[in-house]
Amino acid sequence: MLLEVEGLSVRFGGLTALADVTLAVAPGEITAVIGPNGAGKTTLFAAISGFLRPQAGRVRFAGREVGGMPPERLCALGLVRTFQVTRPFAGLTVRENIAVAAHLRHASRKAALALAERVAARVRLEDRLDRPAAELTLAGRKRLELARALATEPRLLLLDEVLAGLNPAEVAEMEPVIRGLRADGITVLLIEHVMQAVMRLSDRVWVLVGGRIVASGPPATVVRDPAVIEAYLGRGAAERLLREDALAGGA
Amino acid sequence: MRSLPAIGFFALAALPLPWLTSSGTVLNLATMVLLFATLGQAWNLLGGMAGQFSFGHAAFFGTGAYATAIAQIRFGLDAWSGFALAILAAVAMGALVGFASFRFRLRGSYFALVTLAFAEVARILANSLEITGAGVGLLLPLAPGLDRLQFADKAGYYWFALVLCTGGLVLASLVRESRLGARLAAVRENEEAARALGVDAFAVKMQAILLSAGLAGAVGAFYTQLFLYLDPHIAFGPQVSVEALLGPIVGGTASLWGPVLGAAVLQLLGEASRALTGGATGANLVAYGIVLVLIVRFFPDGIIGMGRARAADARGVTG
Numbered sequence: 101m102l103l104e105v106e107g108l109s110v111r112f113g114g115l116t117a118l119a120d121v122t123l124a125v126a127p128g129e130i131t132a133v134i135g136p137n138g139a140g141k142t143t144l145f146a147a148i149s150g151f152l153r154p155q156a157g158r159v160r161f162a163g164r165e166v167g168g169m170p171p172e173r174l175c176a177l178g179l180v181r182t183f184q185v186t187r188p189f190a191g192l193t194v195r196e197n198i199a200v201a202a203h204l205r206h207a208s209r210k211a212a213l214a215l216a217e218r219v220a221a222r223v224r225l226e227d228r229l230d231r232p233a234a235e236l237t238l239a240g241r242k243r244l245e246l247a248r249a250l251a252t253e254p255r256l257l258l259l260d261e262v263l264a265g266l267n268p269a270e271v272a273e274m275e276p277v278i279r280g281l282r283a284d285g286i287t288v289l290l291i292e293h294v295m296q297a298v299m300r301l302s303d304r305v306w307v308l309v310g311g312r313i314v315a316s317g318p319p320a321t322v323v324r325d326p327a328v329i330e331a332y333l334g335r336g337a338a339e340r341l342l343r344e345d346a347l348a349g350g351a
Numbered sequence: 352m353r354s355l356p357a358i359g360f361f362a363l364a365a366l367p368l369p370w371l372t373s374s375g376t377v378l379n380l381a382t383m384v385l386l387f388a389t390l391g392q393a394w395n396l397l398g399g400m401a402g403q404f405s406f407g408h409a410a411f412f413g414t415g416a417y418a419t420a421i422a423q424i425r426f427g428l429d430a431w432s433g434f435a436l437a438i439l440a441a442v443a444m445g446a447l448v449g450f451a452s453f454r455f456r457l458r459g460s461y462f463a464l465v466t467l468a469f470a471e472v473a474r475i476l477a478n479s480l481e482i483t484g485a486g487v488g489l490l491l492p493l494a495p496g497l498d499r500l501q502f503a504d505k506a507g508y509y510w511f512a513l514v515l516c517t518g519g520l521v522l523a524s525l526v527r528e529s530r531l532g533a534r535l536a537a538v539r540e541n542e543e544a545a546r547a548l549g550v551d552a553f554a555v556k557m558q559a560i561l562l563s564a565g566l567a568g569a570v571g572a573f574y575t576q577l578f579l580y581l582d583p584h585i586a587f588g589p590q591v592s593v594e595a596l597l598g599p600i601v602g603g604t605a606s607l608w609g610p611v612l613g614a615a616v617l618q619l620l621g622e623a624s625r626a627l628t629g630g631a632t633g634a635n636l637v638a639y640g641i642v643l644v645l646i647v648r649f650f651p652d653g654i655i656g657m658g659r660a661r662a663a664d665a666r667g668v669t670g
Contacts, residue, residue: 149547175549183547189540191605200537203530204549212530252549 101160102127102256102287103148103179108157110140110147110311117143118154119311125256130278130288132298132319135308136331141291142184144308145258148289149181150174162255175204178255182248182262184291186241188233194220195229197244201251215251223247223277239270246277250286257281259290263297271297299323307331354524354607361611362517369506378505382577384618385512386570390591391598391610392519393566396526398596399604401559402539404459407466408567408595410448410473413586415441415568416575420489421482423499430500434572441568442561444469449560453553458542467592474587488582491575500576508577515573516611519566524607526562535559567595590636597639601646603653612654617642 103125110118117140125131133141146152148159150171159167161179171181189197198216199209206212220226223243228236233244242262249257259278263271271294278301281288292298298305298319305322307315309331315322322328326338333341368381390412398404418440419433428436452465477483484490495503502508526532534555537545542552575581585591594617602613620642621635628634650657 151543151547171546172549172551175547180549181547183544187541187544187547189537189544191540192536196533196536200533200545200550201548203533207530209528209530209533212533248544248548 101125102162103289104158104160105144105148106158106160108144108147108154108159110143110152110154117311118147121157121308121311121313123306123313123316125287125289126304127255127287128282128285129303130282130290130301132302132305133289133291133308134293134295134298134305134322139308139331140311141308142260143311145181145260145291149179149258151181175252175254178253179258180249180252180254180256181258182245182260184260184264186238186245188236188241188244190232190234192233193230194225194233194236194244194247197233198247198251201248204252216247219247219251222250222280224273238265239267242266242274250281254286256287256289259288259292261291261293263292263294266294275301295323352524353528354520357607358517358520358524361520362513365513366510369509375505378509380618380622382505382509382512384615385509385516386573386577387594387598387618388611388614389512389516389519389573390567390570390595391602391614392516392523393563393570394595395599395604395610396523396566397556397559397563399599399609400523400526400532400539401535401556403556403559404463404596405466405563405592406463406596407448407468407470407592408563409587409589409591410466410470411441411444411564411567412571412574412591412595413470413473413477413583414444414564415571416581416586417477417483417489417571418568419572420491420575420581423491424489425482429498430576431498434500434569434576437572437575438565438568441571442565444473444568445560445564446557448564449557453556453560467589470587470589470592474583477583477587483583484581486583488580488585491579493579501579511573511576515569518569520607520611522562522566526559527607531555531558593636593639597643599653601642601653603655603657605652606655609653609655616654 101124105121105123108118108121121144133144135141143152147154150169153168158165161177166174189200195213195216198219199212202212202215206215217229220229223246225243225247228240236244246262263274266274275297278288302319305316305319306313307322307328314327314331315325329338329341369378394405394408415437418437419430422428422433422436423430448466448469452462457465478486495501534550537550538552538555546552571586598613598617599610601616602611603609617639620638624634624638646653
């Protein structure tokens with residue numbers, strides 16, 4: 101396993117955001133964490149990527165204990181995240197934005213700028229290279245988040261809702277980009293709300309509800325899990341759906 | 352080094368001034384412009400590039416100024432060693448201020464206040480310690496000679512200041528076009544995003560403050576050589592800190608030339624206001640205040656930013 105999370109708990113005062121979360125990410129796969137709003141998905145990412153110190157639990161990355169490490173060190177080890185609310189360096193151009201990340205493994209300005217250009221082409225930002233990042237649309241900013249993360253040449257990429265807020269055409273453009281990462285040997289852990297995309301993209305899904313993992317498995321199995329259906333559609337929904345299925349089957 | 356030709360041109364163009372004029376007033380003014388341009392450049396390494404607004408650069412300027420004066424007067428060292436010691440002492444001061452604030456993640460106005468506090472504490476210490484001559488200050492004996500970094504005429508000091516200013520420009524452009532420059536810009540724009548991308552924000556801010564403090568210390572040491580007199584207010588007073596940040600903000604923090612342009616505008620303005628008011632004390636500060644308000648209100652990117660906005664408008668693009 102490339103990433104192993106064991107018994108992770110995060111509390112904000114009296115509120116328990118994550119309770120004893122255990123999950124694993126296999127190398128070379130696309131793994132998704134799904135769950136309704138407020139389930140603790142972004143908190144989970146913050147705790148894994150070093151932005152938040154969990155009260156309990158362990159995080160192992162590439163066989164190494166990384167709990168409590170600051171984000172910049174994790175990034176150097178090859179674990180990088182994007183932000184759901186995009187955080188572009190607004191005053192810099194797209195090229196300069198990506199170059200900051202490229203500098204992680206390339207000291208020379210020239211090498212970093214060259215890598216920035218290659219990565220930009222990969223997420224289809226090549227025609228906006230010299231525009232200020234502040235000018236980008238939401239879809240553009242999501243691509244920039246992805247491009248910067250890729251420019252750090254990671255082993256594990258944590259994508260926080262890179263498809264949220266995009267229209268169907270933009271989602272359709274992003275999907276092959278994410279799928280292409282797997283082909284390049286980059287392992288992906290993503291949080292996503294766009295369910296259809298999750299079903300199509302991921303090899304394995306973990307379902308987080310109220311700060312707890314309630315189900316996991318291949319996407320096709322997980323969507324039929326009663327606990328998951330209840331979490332999304334409310335108490336009794338699973339039973340209702342089963343009844344309707346039976347009725348529809350009988351007719 | 353894309354800016355190197357421009358810097359070379361600047362240095363060569365400024366070089367012949369003492370041969371073109373024998374006016375002491377002009378040379379004095381030009382020397383002061385270069386001095387404050389370099390101090391502004393030092394401030395801009397931290398304030399403009401890294402977005403860490405210091406309100407206490409007097410702490411570094413004054414440390415440099417006192418270090419060389421003390422080295423020469425109290426320990427009998429030559430002025431060149433004094434100059435080197437001044438830079439080292441200012442860097443040490445930068446390490447202290449930087450560690451005390453960046454280690455504890457102080458940003459924005461909190462950082463500004465901490466730097467101001469350090470400068471004020473330094474001023475009070477200089478005012479009471481024996482080694483700094485307390486309130487009386489320190490007086491260096493007048494003895495022109497290259498080994499003492501003292502010059503018989505104003506031209507020598509002008510060229511000295513030009514070397515310093517050119518050095519500051521080269522340093523700033525090297526940082527600007529390097530990995531450090533990219534990382535400083537990232538920290539300035541969004542520190543959390545920078546950290547997520549592997550930028551050690553604490554380390555790069557420390558590097559910025561060390562370079563900034565070292566350059567400001569060199570300017571302080573030059574000041575000592577120029578006036579051969581120091582007291583706590585001259586070295587550590589808040590007006591030094593204000594002059595350090597005013598030039599870059601008026602000229603434009605985003606450009607290598609902003610601090611130079613800002614220093615030129617402010618020094619000319621200060622001179623004009625003194626002449627107009629018959630040398631009233633503080634007249635230049637009133638003029639600075641008015642300019643600062645106008646710039647911040649109408650041209651937040653400084654004079655250079657103003658020109659860029661115009662050029663962009665003319666090309667029909669925004670931003």
